[in-house]
Amino acid sequence: xxxxxxxxxxxxEIAARVLRTARARGLATAVLRHTSEQEGPAHLxxxxxxxxEGPTPVAAYLDIPQIVEAAKRIGADAVHPGYGFLSENAxxxxxxxxxxxxxxxxxxxxxxxxxxxxxxxAFVEERGFPVAPSAIExxxxxxxxxxxxxxxxxxxxxxxxxGGGKGMRVVREDSALETEIxxxxxxxxRYFGDGRLFVERYIERPRHIEVQVMGDGQGNVVHFWERExxxxxxxxKIIEETPSPALSPQQRLDICETxxxxxxxxxxxxxxxxxxxxxxxxxxxxxxxxxxxxxxHPVTEMVTGxxxxxxxxxxxxxxxxSAAQADIPQIGHSIELRICAEDATEDFRPxxxxxxxxxxxxxxxxxxxxxxxxxxKVTTDFDPMLSKLIxxxxxxxxxxxxxxxxxxxxxxxxxxTNTGYLDAILAHPDFASGDxxxxxxxxxxxxxxxxxxxxxxxxxxxxALSDERLVRDVMQIPxxxxxxxxxxx
Amino acid sequence: xxxIFQIDGEETECWLSHDGSHFMLNTDDGAVPCxxxxxxxxxxxxxxxxGRVQDVRLAVGxxxxxxxxxxxxxxxxxxxxxxxxxxxxGAAADDRIVAPMPGVVVSVNARPGDHVKEGQPLLVIExxxxxxxxxxxxxxxxxxxxxxxxxxxxxxxxxxxxxxxxD
Numbered sequence: 001x002x003x004x005x006x007x008x009x010x011x012x013e014i015a016a017r018v019l020r021t022a023r024a025r026g027l028a029t030a031v032l033r034h035t036s037e038q039e040g041p042a043h044l045x046x047x048x049x050x051x052x053e054g055p056t057p058v059a060a061y062l063d064i065p066q067i068v069e070a071a072k073r074i075g076a077d078a079v080h081p082g083y084g085f086l087s088e089n090a091x092x093x094x095x096x097x098x099x100x101x102x103x104x105x106x107x108x109x110x111x112x113x114x115x116x117x118x119x120x121x122a123f124v125e126e127r128g129f130p131v132a133p134s135a136i137e138x139x140x141x142x143x144x145x146x147x148x149x150x151x152x153x154x155x156x157x158x159x160x161x162x163g164g165g166k167g168m169r170v171v172r173e174d175s176a177l178e179t180e181i182x183x184x185x186x187x188x189x190r191y192f193g194d195g196r197l198f199v200e201r202y203i204e205r206p207r208h209i210e211v212q213v214m215g216d217g218q219g220n221v222v223h224f225w226e227r228e229x230x231x232x233x234x235x236x237k238i239i240e241e242t243p244s245p246a247l248s249p250q251q252r253l254d255i256c257e258t259x260x261x262x263x264x265x266x267x268x269x270x271x272x273x274x275x276x277x278x279x280x281x282x283x284x285x286x287x288x289x290x291x292x293x294x295x296x297h298p299v300t301e302m303v304t305g306x307x308x309x310x311x312x313x314x315x316x317x318x319x320x321x322s323a324a325q326a327d328i329p330q331i332g333h334s335i336e337l338r339i340c341a342e343d344a345t346e347d348f349r350p351x352x353x354x355x356x357x358x359x360x361x362x363x364x365x366x367x368x369x370x371x372x373x374x375x376x377k378v379t380t381d382f383d384p385m386l387s388k389l390i391x392x393x394x395x396x397x398x399x400x401x402x403x404x405x406x407x408x409x410x411x412x413x414x415x416x417t418n419t420g421y422l423d424a425i426l427a428h429p430d431f432a433s434g435d436x437x438x439x440x441x442x443x444x445x446x447x448x449x450x451x452x453x454x455x456x457x458x459x460x461x462x463x464a465l466s467d468e469r470l471v472r473d474v475m476q477i478p479x480x481x482x483x484x485x486x487x488x489x
Numbered sequence: 490x491x492x493i494f495q496i497d498g499e500e501t502e503c504w505l506s507h508d509g510s511h512f513m514l515n516t517d518d519g520a521v522p523c524x525x526x527x528x529x530x531x532x533x534x535x536x537x538x539x540g541r542v543q544d545v546r547l548a549v550g551x552x553x554x555x556x557x558x559x560x561x562x563x564x565x566x567x568x569x570x571x572x573x574x575x576x577x578x579g580a581a582a583d584d585r586i587v588a589p590m591p592g593v594v595v596s597v598n599a600r601p602g603d604h605v606k607e608g609q610p611l612l613v614i615e616x617x618x619x620x621x622x623x624x625x626x627x628x629x630x631x632x633x634x635x636x637x638x639x640x641x642x643x644x645x646x647x648x649x650x651x652x653x654x655x656d
């Protein structure tokens with residue numbers, strides 16, 4: 001099944017990034033665009049732009065029948081879903097299969113399995129891979145308290161129907177368990193109308209470490225090493241790096257081979273990421289598997305030298321993987337910063353506006369995967385991530401220095417972005433020493449948003465001197481004075 | 490010539506003058522000679538002020554001037570003195586529902602002319618994937634709801650306005 005024409009069913013930076021590789025491989029390319037959407041970099045790269053309609057732009061990008069129909073109409077023989085939207089939707093894969101269009105990704109069965117967090121966890125545990133100790137009330141309500149004791153402390157009680165941290169309670173000792181279970185049950189009933197619970201071991205100050213895997217669907221699976229993504233706000237990553245500063249060489253091999261083993265167990269096809277919770281004592285537990293290319297995949301490309309989208313397209317075309325495990329190096333250090341339209345000093349409130357001036361950094365070891373154009377408009381229709389700044393350096397300190405220089409030179413004027421906040425994280429001594437956990441941004445919130453040097457007077461001077469009307473009026477005063485015979489105020 | 494700017498949420502006033510050879514920025518802290526010269530790059534300027542020579546990039550938007558300086562980006566709101574006066578002696582605070590963040594209108598539940606009670610939902614908005622119902626801050630008559638379902642709005646946009654209370 002060769003691929004000659006690829007439709008990218010996505011937008012923004014990832015659509016542009018996929019299109020670049022597809023074109024380099026000689027494919028004809030097409031990308032979607034909602035009727036109300038601004039032109040972006042992807043629309044300039046693709047050979048063809050397919051207009052989609054829907055009550056909201058997001059609804060259009062989730063409209064399976066419309067997108068499958070578009071693929072058939074333009075004669076695309078493959079669809080790349082990017083990340084988000086339909087990338088992990090088994091129904092989309094099934095619809096494409098039925099239409100005879102190749103989905104660049106895993107089978108619908110694997111997407112289904114890994115999309116169900118409880119089934120995925122059970123699958124992984126049954127095959128002997130590490131998961132955090134847990135107890136699910138539904139398995140046997142009569143023994144729930146007993147089984148919760150056996151999980152060990154500290155433990156976390158979560159509503160089965162829950163999300164967003166509501167109703168979650170940390171229990172540190174035996175004596176509090178039963179009271180806390182009852183409180184959590186009442187909260188679950190109140191928030192979700194469902195009082196069923198589960199408990200799992202609570203990992204103090206955890207790190208988020210994940211492993212890039214790639215399979216050919218024929219039993220061959222390789223890993224492309226790990227990424228550390230502990231720098232998160234609102235449970236979303238904003239800085240990722242590889243290698244992880246937390247792992248010893250042996251731990252690195254253990255976690256990467258565990259991930260490859262999990263992918264092998266499902267005969268994985270395409271690019272995927274196995275995510276782990278990493279405890280301060282070095283233990284790690286399976287969290288979930290994402291069955292798509294991830295936002296942060298470029299850091300892996302920077303240290304391995306592989307183009308992961310090219311590997312995805314090879315596998316989808318039946319050409320297999322281009323490398324064996326021994327051929328995949330991890331050279332130097334790479335960091336990615338997610339540039340988002342948001343105000344970090346106002347609880348990351350999303351910002352909108354017109355991009356009046358855009359000047360993105362470039363240079364040795366600097367890569368920008370951008371989804372915006374100079375003169376574009378940032379709206380609330382989509383996610384606030386505008387682009388990604390990725391750097392590579394010989395070592396971690398070198399990469400941090402390069403990232404700081406690049407983010408300081410990232411000029412986006414007209415809409416508030418988090419570039420200053422990202423720079424403050426990079427400058428923090430705990431980030432420099434690698435001593436972070438997923439709670440880092442919340443713990444250091446005040447330090448990271450502290451005001452810098454007071455330059456109010458310089459800013460006023462710039463604003464005043466760039467106000468053409470003001471400057472013209474001020475310059476006319478002396479002439480008026482002359483006419484009025486030396487009047488002074 | 491007086492100007493009011495808003496920097497980091499705080500209003501600050503200055504007065505620009507020219508002494509025949511230099512522009513002077515006058516603030517509560519005194520007078521500083523200053524000068525801004527364009528360079529070749531888009532938005533690029535050199536600022537000379539307070540003994541410093543500073544490369545800046547700037548863009549002048551409709552309500553704010555954006556400045557990139559020393560690796561940081563600043564938004565300087567330009568406050569129209571006339572508008573500020575109108576705002577201070579104009580509508581009472583509870584006449585108006587102002588957008589707490591940018592978003593999209595999901596539904597509009599009241600029309601101009603409707604008599605509404607305090608707490609009655611006027612419209613539902615979506616911001617950051619969260620739906621929020623916005624309710625009347627007092628009993629009154631709806632004067633205006635400028636947006637329809639599906640419309641996007643910006644931070645601090647007026648989403649609903651009640652007719653002024655009659656004393």
